[in-house]
Amino acid sequence: GESVGLHLPTLSVQEGDNSIINCAYSNSASDYFIWYKQESGKGPQFIIDIRSNMDKRQGQRVTVLLNKTVKHLSLQIAATQPGDSAVYFCAENYGGATNKLIFGTGTLLAVQP
Amino acid sequence: GAVVSQHPSRVICKSGTSVKIECRSLDFQATTMFWYRQFPKQSLMLMATSNEGSKATYEQGVEKDKFLINHASLTLSTLTVTSAHPEDSSFYICSARGRRVLGEQKNQPQHFGDGTRLSIL
Numbered sequence: 001g002e003s004v005g006l007h008l009p010t011l012s013v014q015e016g017d018n019s020i021i022n023c024a025y026s027n028s029a030s031d032y033f034i035w036y037k038q039e040s041g042k043g044p045q046f047i048i049d050i051r052s053n054m055d056k057r058q059g060q061r062v063t064v065l066l067n068k069t070v071k072h073l074s075l076q077i078a079a080t081q082p083g084d085s086a087v088y089f090c091a092e093n094y095g096g097a098t099n100k101l102i103f104g105t106g107t108l109l110a111v112q113p
Numbered sequence: 114g115a116v117v118s119q120h121p122s123r124v125i126c127k128s129g130t131s132v133k134i135e136c137r138s139l140d141f142q143a144t145t146m147f148w149y150r151q152f153p154k155q156s157l158m159l160m161a162t163s164n165e166g167s168k169a170t171y172e173q174g175v176e177k178d179k180f181l182i183n184h185a186s187l188t189l190s191t192l193t194v195t196s197a198h199p200e201d202s203s204f205y206i207c208s209a210r211g212r213r214v215l216g217e218q219k220n221q222p223q224h225f226g227d228g229t230r231l232s233i234l
Contacts, residue, residue, distance in 0.1 A: 044208075
């Protein structure tokens with residue numbers, strides 16, 4: 001079936017460096033994508049979203065890039081901080097009647113001091 | 114804004130007990146709520162979609178008689194795990210999506226509660 005996958009299960013970066021987390025999706029009909037951050041024992045926290053009619057969107061220290069040609073999504077975190085350590089999930093929105101989210105497998109971001 | 118409260122945060126109970134989990138949207142009206150299950154070090158698995166005032170839509174493989182969902186108001190949905198057994202032990206997370214305001218883009222993000230850790234002995 002359709003699925004969203006991530007290339008790297010674990011990403012280790014030095015504090016202050018930039019982080020890039022990648023995601024591949026397979027449903028060409030998905031029209032909305034979201035990045036979530038999940039800290040241990042908590043629910044996912046919304047970071048940033050992007051609609052399929054855009055290829056880039058910026059937030060505070062975060063940027064999401066969407067490449068529909070190769071069905072690729074990435075999250076860039078500038079000046080990574082220890083508080084950024086968490087699991088990051090991309091999710092694609094299946095449109096249609098159910099309008100539900102399908103989550104990727106997640107990437108653990110470990111920030112080294 | 115967009116705060117979702119989930120209660121209780123942790124439940125430990127004996128096998129055979131039924132457990133109710135509440136999900137509330139505190140500052141917005143949630144026309145749709147979702148229930149997920151998450152195993153350690155794994156992703157979120159959608160169990161069911163709940164629309165206010167109608168029956169929930171369950172994902173394939175999820176027993177609707179085992180996981181009872183009620184969405185009686187625009188701010189509250191409940192998940193009841195009936196006759197829970199050790200294999201039902203998991204992290205259950207709800208999310209809510211608000212009503213789309215006329216003129217806004219079609220998609221609205223889901224906002225998540227902090228989950229309920231269910232442990233069945």
